[in-house]
Amino acid sequence: MYVTNKHLSRRAVLRGMGATVALPYLSAMLPASKLTAGASPARTRLVAIEMVHGAAGSNALGIEKNLWAPAAVGRDFDLTPSSLSPLEPFREHITIVSNTDIRNAEAFTSPEIGGDHFRSSSVFLTQSHPTQTEGSDVNVGTSLDQIYAQRFGQETPIPSMQLAIENVDQAGGCSYGYACVYMDTISWASPTGPLPMIRDPRLAFDQLFGSGGTPEKRAARRRAQKSILDWIPDEVARLKMSLGPEDRGRLDDYLENIREIERRIQKVEERNTSGEPRNLRGAPIGVPDSYGEHVELMFDLMTLAFEADLTRVFSFKMSRDVSGRVFPESGVMEGFHNASHHRGQEKTLVELSKINRYHVSLIPYLLEKLKGAKEGESDLLQNTVLLYGSPIGDPNIHNHKRCPLFLAGHGGGRIPGGLHIKAADETPMANVMLTLLHDLGLEDLESFGDSTGELDLTGSSLAPVVTS
Numbered sequence: 001m002y003v004t005n006k007h008l009s010r011r012a013v014l015r016g017m018g019a020t021v022a023l024p025y026l027s028a029m030l031p032a033s034k035l036t037a038g039a040s041p042a043r044t045r046l047v048a049i050e051m052v053h054g055a056a057g058s059n060a061l062g063i064e065k066n067l068w069a070p071a072a073v074g075r076d077f078d079l080t081p082s083s084l085s086p087l088e089p090f091r092e093h094i095t096i097v098s099n100t101d102i103r104n105a106e107a108f109t110s111p112e113i114g115g116d117h118f119r120s121s122s123v124f125l126t127q128s129h130p131t132q133t134e135g136s137d138v139n140v141g142t143s144l145d146q147i148y149a150q151r152f153g154q155e156t157p158i159p160s161m162q163l164a165i166e167n168v169d170q171a172g173g174c175s176y177g178y179a180c181v182y183m184d185t186i187s188w189a190s191p192t193g194p195l196p197m198i199r200d201p202r203l204a205f206d207q208l209f210g211s212g213g214t215p216e217k218r219a220a221r222r223r224a225q226k227s228i229l230d231w232i233p234d235e236v237a238r239l240k241m242s243l244g245p246e247d248r249g250r251l252d253d254y255l256e257n258i259r260e261i262e263r264r265i266q267k268v269e270e271r272n273t274s275g276e277p278r279n280l281r282g283a284p285i286g287v288p289d290s291y292g293e294h295v296e297l298m299f300d301l302m303t304l305a306f307e308a309d310l311t312r313v314f315s316f317k318m319s320r321d322v323s324g325r326v327f328p329e330s331g332v333m334e335g336f337h338n339a340s341h342h343r344g345q346e347k348t349l350v351e352l353s354k355i356n357r358y359h360v361s362l363i364p365y366l367l368e369k370l371k372g373a374k375e376g377e378s379d380l381l382q383n384t385v386l387l388y389g390s391p392i393g394d395p396n397i398h399n400h401k402r403c404p405l406f407l408a409g410h411g412g413g414r415i416p417g418g419l420h421i422k423a424a425d426e427t428p429m430a431n432v433m434l435t436l437l438h439d440l441g442l443e444d445l446e447s448f449g450d451s452t453g454e455l456d457l458t459g460s461s462l463a464p465v466v467t468s
Contacts, residue, residue, distance in 0.1 A: 016231025115176030129451020202286030330358035
């Protein structure tokens with residue numbers, strides 16, 4: 001741990017056997033001369049989330065019923081009938097962008113027809129068209145998260161992290177002439193450089209907090225059923241002696257969150273090694289059978305990583321194309337992929353919208369965590385932008401028009417939120433991502449994917465609200 005006589009280093013850590021615990025933002029990390037100036041310690045964080053299989057609101061009937069986007073454009077929108085209704089408590093932090101297309105996910109040649117599921121994920125954050133190949137000569141584009149990480153992620157111990165929920169360990173060719181890696185990841189460090197995604201919360205936890213010591217020491221710690229915090233009590237006590245009451249409280253909350261997450265991971269591992277039958281056969285022992293529990297663990301890890309400034313960039317693949325997983329919590333007992341082929345019938349379309357709503361309903365958990373994580377005079381939700389969307393529009397016909405998309409958070413104040421923007425027909429989703437990259441500090445970026453320009457995310461082009 002490094003402490004000057006003026007302030008605590010932002011890179012201060014607590015070390016123990018098989019553990020390296022970075023610290024959250026504390027007031028002691030700013031020199032006294034800056035404490036009254038309201039100086040912000042944060043750079044903007046980025047979370048990019050992909051959900052496969054499009055949305056029920058992307059065909060004519062779904063648009064008429066407002067099954068994804070609300071009817072009203074601007075600030076006075078009603079989320080009630082839409083799959084976005086779980087976001088109502090956070091409406092002031094949400095920017096809905098509807099009616100954008102992802103042309104580069106379409107088939108460009110005859111051999112590509114039918115391969116939408118097998119190339120779409122690679123297009124989502126790159127907005128580029130992948131080379132059809134089952135070999136190692138994959139090529140698509142550099143993804144949005146990695147463009148940001150390459151510019152700003154070098155300031156943190158981990159430039160970016162890639163997480164996933166479904167299995168992403170297939171190799172070789174999948175189908176329709178596409179390599180499985182196109183389905184396995186949404187993050188590309190270069191057009192030919194796909195990045196692996198972590199499915200197991202234990203592996204993600206160890207990458208964030210278990211980098212100290214050797215693999216043998218980390219394994220010994222886990223066998224002892226101890227928390228990483230049990231190896232650093234003296235370091236914690238010494239640090240607390242140098243902190244004020246507010247910082248001590250913040251540190252206690254942060255360390256307790258680490259302990260609780262570790263406890264939950266241990267419970268999952270115990271359950272999955274008990275001999276009881278598993279719903280997810282063959283899944284790593286750290287992966288919960290419960291989809292919701294798995295997602296929440298990943299969201300908790302994201303929040304802790306952002307608090308400690310271990311990384312500022314996460315990409316998160318919440319499902320896998322052609323997944324037949326059932327989500328009982330949605331009230332629908334049909335597999336996801338089958339339900340997505342709604343055949344244009346209202347009843348089945350509504351069933352798909354329930355699955356869409358369930359997936360969206362998990363996002364407020366993360367937003368609440370970010371909002372509760374204070375950072376100077378601000379909080380992580382103010383200093384984060386979350387992008388959630390799908391590279392498929394109407395899944396029944398595998399098209400890529402009117403693809404679902406929304407943003408959450410304020411990007412350090414550059415995105416006001418509380419807004420529904422309906423883009424003009426045939427607007428590329430790449431325009432939204434180009435604008436977002438500019439807002440994130442990459443003003444010199446001239447284009448992204450098939451972008452044709454920026455898309456106003458502030459609502460400044462809307463008619464002013466008239467009050468009496």
